[in-house]
Amino acid sequence: xxxxxxxxxxxxxxxxxxxxxxxxxxxxxxxxxxxxxxxxxxxxxxxxxxxxxxxxxxxxxxxxxxxxxxxxxxxxxxxxxxxxxxxxxxxxxxxxxxxxxxxxxxxxxxxxxxxxxxxxxxxxxxxxxxxxxxxxxxxxxxxxxxxxxxxxxxxxxxxxxxxxxxxxxxxxxxxxxxxxxxxxxxxxxxxxxxxxxxxxxxxxxxxxxxxxxxxxxxxxxxxxxxxxxxxxxxxxxxxxxxxxxxxxxxxxxxxxxxxxxxxxxxxxxxxxxxxxxxxxxxxxxxxxxxxxxxxxxxxxxxxxxxxxxxxxxxxxxxxxxxxxxxxxxxxxxxxxxxxxxxxxxxxxxxxxxxxxxxxxxxxxxxxxxxxxxxxxxxxxxxxxxxxxxxxxxxxxxxxxxxxxxxxxxxxxxxxxxxxxxxxxxxxxxxxxxxxxxxxxxxxxxxxxxxxxxxxxxxxxxxxxxxxxxxxxxxxxxxxxxxxxxxxxxxxxxxxxxxxxxxxxxxxxxxx
Amino acid sequence: xxxxxxxxxxxxxxxxxxxxxxxxxxxxxxxxxxxxxxxxxxxxxxxxxxxxxxxxxxxxxxxxxxxxxxxxxxxxxxxxxxxxxxxxxxxxxxxxxxxxxxxxxxxxxxxxxxxxxxxxxxxxxxxxxxxxxxxxxxxxxxxxxxxxxxxxxxxxxxxxxxxxxxxxxxxxxxxxxxxxxxxxxxxxxxxxxxxxxxxxxxxxxxxxxxxxxxxxxxxxxxxxxxxxxxxxxxxxxxxxxxxxxxxxxxxxxxxxxxxxxxxxxxxxxxxxxxxxxxxxxxxxxxxxxxxxxxxxxxxxxxxxxxxxxxxxxxxxxxxxxxxxxxxxxxxxxxxxxxxxxxxxx
Numbered sequence: 001x002x003x004x005x006x007x008x009x010x011x012x013x014x015x016x017x018x019x020x021x022x023x024x025x026x027x028x029x030x031x032x033x034x035x036x037x038x039x040x041x042x043x044x045x046x047x048x049x050x051x052x053x054x055x056x057x058x059x060x061x062x063x064x065x066x067x068x069x070x071x072x073x074x075x076x077x078x079x080x081x082x083x084x085x086x087x088x089x090x091x092x093x094x095x096x097x098x099x100x101x102x103x104x105x106x107x108x109x110x111x112x113x114x115x116x117x118x119x120x121x122x123x124x125x126x127x128x129x130x131x132x133x134x135x136x137x138x139x140x141x142x143x144x145x146x147x148x149x150x151x152x153x154x155x156x157x158x159x160x161x162x163x164x165x166x167x168x169x170x171x172x173x174x175x176x177x178x179x180x181x182x183x184x185x186x187x188x189x190x191x192x193x194x195x196x197x198x199x200x201x202x203x204x205x206x207x208x209x210x211x212x213x214x215x216x217x218x219x220x221x222x223x224x225x226x227x228x229x230x231x232x233x234x235x236x237x238x239x240x241x242x243x244x245x246x247x248x249x250x251x252x253x254x255x256x257x258x259x260x261x262x263x264x265x266x267x268x269x270x271x272x273x274x275x276x277x278x279x280x281x282x283x284x285x286x287x288x289x290x291x292x293x294x295x296x297x298x299x300x301x302x303x304x305x306x307x308x309x310x311x312x313x314x315x316x317x318x319x320x321x322x323x324x325x326x327x328x329x330x331x332x333x334x335x336x337x338x339x340x341x342x343x344x345x346x347x348x349x350x351x352x353x354x355x356x357x358x359x360x361x362x363x364x365x366x367x368x369x370x371x372x373x374x375x376x377x378x379x380x381x382x383x384x385x386x387x388x389x390x391x392x393x394x395x396x397x398x399x400x401x402x403x404x405x406x407x408x409x410x411x412x413x414x415x416x417x418x419x420x421x422x423x424x425x426x427x428x429x430x431x432x433x434x435x436x437x438x439x440x441x442x443x444x445x446x447x448x449x450x451x452x453x454x455x456x457x458x459x460x461x462x463x464x465x466x467x468x469x470x471x472x473x474x475x476x477x478x479x480x481x482x483x484x485x486x487x488x489x490x491x492x493x494x495x496x497x498x499x500x501x502x503x504x505x506x507x508x509x510x511x
Numbered sequence: 512x513x514x515x516x517x518x519x520x521x522x523x524x525x526x527x528x529x530x531x532x533x534x535x536x537x538x539x540x541x542x543x544x545x546x547x548x549x550x551x552x553x554x555x556x557x558x559x560x561x562x563x564x565x566x567x568x569x570x571x572x573x574x575x576x577x578x579x580x581x582x583x584x585x586x587x588x589x590x591x592x593x594x595x596x597x598x599x600x601x602x603x604x605x606x607x608x609x610x611x612x613x614x615x616x617x618x619x620x621x622x623x624x625x626x627x628x629x630x631x632x633x634x635x636x637x638x639x640x641x642x643x644x645x646x647x648x649x650x651x652x653x654x655x656x657x658x659x660x661x662x663x664x665x666x667x668x669x670x671x672x673x674x675x676x677x678x679x680x681x682x683x684x685x686x687x688x689x690x691x692x693x694x695x696x697x698x699x700x701x702x703x704x705x706x707x708x709x710x711x712x713x714x715x716x717x718x719x720x721x722x723x724x725x726x727x728x729x730x731x732x733x734x735x736x737x738x739x740x741x742x743x744x745x746x747x748x749x750x751x752x753x754x755x756x757x758x759x760x761x762x763x764x765x766x767x768x769x770x771x772x773x774x775x776x777x778x779x780x781x782x783x784x785x786x787x788x789x790x791x792x793x794x795x796x797x798x799x800x801x802x803x804x805x806x807x808x809x810x811x812x813x814x815x816x817x818x819x820x821x822x823x824x825x826x827x828x829x830x831x832x833x834x835x836x837x838x839x840x841x842x843x844x845x846x847x848x849x850x851x852x853x854x855x856x
Contacts, residue, residue, distance in 0.1 A: 312740075314739070314740060333739075333742075333744060334739060334740055334741070334742045335742040335743070335744055337742075338742040339742075344740065346740055351734065351736060351737065352736055352737055352740050353737065353740070354734075354737060355730055355733045355734050355737050355738075355800070356734075357733050357734075357800060357801065358729065358730065358733055358800070362726060362729070362730070365726065366726065366730055366738075366741040366743070367741040367742050369723045369726055369727070370723070373722075373723045376722045376723055376724065377721060377722060377723075378721055378722060378723055378725075378726070420741070424742075
């Protein structure tokens with residue numbers, strides 16, 4: 001299995017026909033009689049809002065879920081992928097929205113998991129490294145295959161997953177929101193890989209919320225809504241507007257909600273950060289005022305997430321000063337920050353933001369238990385009231401607050417994560433990639449919510465890798481590069497070029 | 512303790528983690544509800560079998576005996592449930608019980624010679640020593656950052672050593688009828704150990720479902736990092752869990768020591784395994800964040816009834832051990848199959 005042999009043979013195989021696929025979770029239809037055909041040598045995009053059924057469909061076709069009804073054929077033969085390993089053996093691979101790289105083992109072992117070259121059962125380390133390197137080159141990663149995968153950035157881990165699919169010689173490859181966590185230049189590289197796979201004859205399925213990306217790269221587009229198949233047509237026949245209309249069944253208002261230029265009365269900053277350093281942050285300086293949304297731009301790995309962690313007390317601050325309302329702010333634990341009125345919605349909902357196995361209600365209560373208690377005693381009615389209020393205000397779509405958060409769609413999970421921190425009644429809100437993995441409709445909703453919160457007087461710091469979002473939603477943008485804040489762009493000057501220039505070339509001065 | 516639960520049921524309901532591939536899930540919600548009754552079904556079956564085949568099993572003397580036996584394990588298992596809910600483990604329970612009992616017995620023996628012993632002081636002393644041992648475990652785990660398994664393995668050995676040291680490894684007999692009554696006395700028809708057990712479970716229930724700390728316990732066990740980012744001071748929660756487990760071990764020790772009328776520095780060996788088995792058979796996940804006290808009570812009962820019935824049937828002790836081991840495995844497997852999800856790898 002050398003990498004060069006992984007190109008699919010000229011006889012085109014990998015024609016998947018799924019018909020009448022249905023899937024119910026706890027009585028709710030996630031998929032209702034959906035039929036699609038995936039052709040080899042085509043990029044087929046699946047688009048739709050949260051909970052439209054895109055992820056469920058791809059999970060069924062790749063063996064992570066079983067359908068309640070319907071049939072699947074591969075090159076005319078009926079198949080029934082029972083589990084991911086079985087699907088992989090059939091030549092169906094998936095690159096997940098949530099990364100599935102195993103952090104504790106080496107890059108090479110991740111790439112060739114379940115296919116390690118061995119002699120008499122003993123892994124041949126040299127061959128392992130060689131083969132892995134070849135696949136890593138194909139995805140454009142130039143790293144030591146012996147490194148621990150957990151040390152790599154999210155973008156790099158994603159490329160490792162793709163290398164793994166290449167190593168499996170897949171004929172049908174699903175990409176579930178592959179670019180949602182990547183900065184633009186990495187996205188372009190990744191989408192280029194999709195094209196290469198297609199040109200090699202694979203059937204490539206792209207699940208994405210990024211409509212320009214879909215229209216540019218996909219050959220065919222299928223729209224799902226509420227678990228139903230709405231339309232399938234060549235990408236050329238769609239525009240962004242027409243896609244959105246199919247996805248939500250109505251026209252979308254403006255996505256971002258800036259406030260009036262004139263209404264922006266100058267405010268005294270509430271949070272000032274001066275030259276702080278912390279793990280991953282060399283020197284960061286910024287301020288934010290009540291009613292303002294401060295965007296933080298920069299490449300993945302430039303220290304944006306780490307800066308938020310430092311402000312939130314989740315990492316150890318090693319230098320510099322911060323002040324909140326004129327008083328020194330030096331948190332040693334997230335509790336200190338929350339008590340001072342600073343709240344964080346982390347980037348990684350699954351592992352950091354939420355307890356997926358716990359009920360929605362408990363998740364919302366968790367950061368503000370003290371406010372819902374008298375001494376050590378919980379006042380459960382008070383908790384239920386607060387939960388109920390956020391449930392309605394944020395329009396969380398779930399059968400009941402007792403459902404585990406893990407059963408919700410990404411957008412609704414994010415709303416729960418927001419409700420949880422808003423319940424702490426913060427004055428400064430830190431948002432890390434607040435719309436990552438969320439569909440268009442929910443994105444607009446989250447942005448509207450963020451703007452409303454700012455208008456109510458919250459100071460908001462938002463990290464985003466999506467440039468249009470960063471520019472559209474922020475009042476002011478600070479750009480980071482290599483652990484330092486390297487410049488500021490005002491709203492008037494904000495353009496993708498201006499931000500990328502700073503992100504790539506920002507003057508890094510040694511203080 | 513019935514199987515009804517608090518309105519805000521902690522995490523055992525529903526798929527634990529939808530983003531992970533699900534294992535095979537047998538049946539729908541109805542079958543899952545049935546599966547939660549697993550320990551009840553097991554208990555009823557066992558009781559039915561023993562009622563027919565084990566002589567005297569249904570006699571009131573024997574049933575009282577079973578309840579007395581189960582109370583010691585179940586009380587310690589309340590603490591173990593809390594520890595396991597925070598994704599910890601406490602292997603030191605048996606040694607804590609032995610040390611606590613030895614110190615209480617030594618006090619009763621020496622105090623008699625000087626000022627006259629008080630059973631109340633002996634009880635208090637036991638609770639303090641048990642709590643201190645638990646606190647020590649907690650400190651090792653939080654401040655010294657020793658993994659719970661290793662920390663409590665170390666105290667398992669060290670505390671046993673201290674128990675043998677302070678007693679010169681002789682059992683210390685007790686001649687204080689007020690104290691021994693705690694182990695063998697009754698209030699009306701109800702044995703005192705059963706009353707103490709009921710109180711311990713009530714306290715455990717309040718902690719888990721009526722206090723802030725309860726929510727934090729489930730949160731820390733479910734996902735430690737997410738708990739930290741929710742502003743929960745994880746170390747304090749862990750410290751609380753292990754300290755509370757020590758207190759429960761102290762309570763269990765009082766009953767055992769009183770029942771035996773002696774402090775046994777070499778006693779309660781392997782007790783931690785009975786306790787952990789009770790928690791696991793009761794359906795609490797060893798990975799933390801999921802489980803209930805009602806299950807723990809049933810789990811302890813299943814194991815005690817099994818031991819009692821087999822003894823009455825004159826089944827040799829080693830067979831009892833084999834059967835108990837098998838029951839633990841079956842309970843965990845049933846739990847996996849019916850819940851689906853979590854592969855436990």
